[in-house]
Amino acid sequence: MTVMKFGGTSVGTASAMKQAMSIVADRATSGAPLVVLSACSGMTNLLIRTSEAAGSGNLREAMECSRQIREHHTAMAAELVRDPERGALLREKVQGYIDELEMLIKGVDIVGELTPRSFDTFCSFGELLSTTIFAAALQEDGHEVVWQDVRQVMITDGNFSSARPIEELCVEAAGRFIAPELESGRIVITQGFVGATQDGRTTTLGRGGSDYTAALLGSWLHAGRIEIWTDVDGVMTCDPRIVPEARSIRVLTFSEAAELAYLGAKVLHPDTIAPAVSKNIPVYVLNSRHPAAKGTVITNDQALLEGMSYGGLVKSIAVKKGQCIINFRSNRMLGRHGFLIEFFSVFAAEGVSVEMISTSEVSVSLTVSDSGAVDRLVRRLQDMGDVEVEHNVATVSVVGDSLRMSRGVSGRIFSALKEVNIRMISQGASEINVGFVIEEREVPQALRDLHHEFFAEGFPGAIFQKPASGRNGE
Structure with missing residues (x-):
């Protein structure tokens, strides 16, 4: 059925x-x-x-x-x-x-x-x-x-x-x-x-x-x-409104699709994945305007994944705009147990979800949606340490299950971005995405450079198809 x-x-x-x-x-x-x-x-x-x-x-x-x-x-x-x-x-x-x-x-x-x-x-x-x-x-x-x-x-x-x-x-x-x-x-x-x-x-x-x-x-x-x-031919390698050369991905694992959904891809609602995973039901993302297009299949079926596998590292590049960076620094963090519990309790109290995070001994940098709650957060965090906010930024995430087993991916990513000012870097705990934060105005340049690096013409393409539509979801 x-x-x-x-x-x-x-x-x-x-x-x-x-x-x-x-x-x-x-x-x-x-x-x-x-x-x-x-x-x-x-x-x-x-x-x-x-x-x-x-x-x-x-x-x-x-x-x-x-x-x-x-x-x-x-x-x-x-x-x-x-x-x-x-x-x-x-x-x-x-x-x-x-x-x-x-x-x-x-x-x-x-x-x-x-x-x-x-x-x-x-x-x-x-x-x-x-x-x-x-x-x-x-x-x-x-x-x-x-x-x-x-x-x-x-x-x-x-x-x-x-x-x-x-x-x-x-x-x-x-x-x-x-x-x-x-x-x-x-x-x-x-x-x-x-x-x-x-x-x-x-x-x-x-x-x-x-x-x-x-x-x-x-x-x-x-x-x-x-x-x-x-109204698109499946999940795309990138937002086609920004990168017209974006292609439809033929196959994704459940973990890749879930990662993309949470990181800003517009085709799937994040919660869609969980019920399908529980019963290992394949999910097909298809285009009602071009029903003959193959679309994207999301599955953990190894036979299907291997049949459509290719030699590349990256499946897709996701972007989430409307973010801001909160940079927090306090010497009280050094060697103190439980400080981060106190720190993140402020976010919980304000109902703010953290998108991306990077930490050191005495500092935390993280991204949140740029909303009215940010000012309230800052006022409360200033009682704990020094706070700086950077507005008008976006998170960009390079996603692919092969990343967890591959060397040199980060080098290729950041080499491709030599013309872009990177404000923050975070390696996903799932090990299938590398994320970073840039100014919103530099998103088009970053996406074009990354897409050219990983999806240039001539790249083994069994997993991709040319899109029949240039739109990016409903």
Whole structure:
């Protein structure tokens, strides 16, 4: 059984949805797939804007947003479903969701407060609408389709906007609601980042959670493969918006993919990897605009990895902008046990995650996201030692499983960067990435030089393919 997840740009318009439908229909010839959809591109942002307008008392703006949401989905439904009877039923369903949305808008406006629970309910409408239209269009094309409200299956805690599933309940529900439909040959269409508490309150898993949902459902239902359909030809060797020569990577290990996700690659949500790893389910990153492209397979299957292996060291180069360096120095660190516990407790208290770190006997340099929390951190750290902050920097990470067994990689990296001012260096504990920090303005130069060093034309290319699209994810 295959789990197929389509992102927002893959279902954002009627023509994009038709393309996704043809891909699903093709997969259905070898067994009914489970299809997980995001909201149409731009709709989640519009729903967030709707919620914020309602919460701030701007009823006119909130209702205008609702009108735009209604018009987008009504037009899409009319183009995809032409049968009068089926079309009328679909319009009724779409209007029913819009009516619920507008009731919520008015309720929040009257109360004068946008609660986390209400916010998640606002965000859920995008996927409820996209999946309802997609299921109806597939049915009109003659396929046996079941629309499944994922809130019956994705049972979560009450941590709104970043809820986590209660796994034992979810496994039982997936086996009860989804498995029988797939076994009977019916395509199941469901939502991505939506869930519900045990008492039925709508939650969401956070932005990007639809990838996570697809992987979880694949794990719970013992899928043979998980497909993430996006608008690029898989995971790229580099950001093609910066380096046009970037290529699609044919195969990655789970550890490489997880490392890239956490280090700034935009194709995969970081949490996607864990459920797939637990069952060793291969994850395919594919392009819905060019379904013939091979994309990227993420796997620990040694036979597949060896069949696509090559003589190079590096798989991809990831970049994360919007960072700052915090340089901390204190003689109190010298020979004192427990000082770093005290130091990092400040970050924990402020809820700040450290991205990259380098230490010596009396100093620590690290990177964090450049946000309002940095000023609070600095004030607290100044009571412990000298603090200096460098803004407008980016982390760049060179990733590849072969790095752990290879000599001279660092020499090649930093030789290629002779024209770039490196502010900080960190060797990943996983030993599959070498990271460093540079000024944001020097990112294009650094990426071009590194990509030329490790992925120049003529390099053994069994693992790569030329991209059919120059975009970099959804």
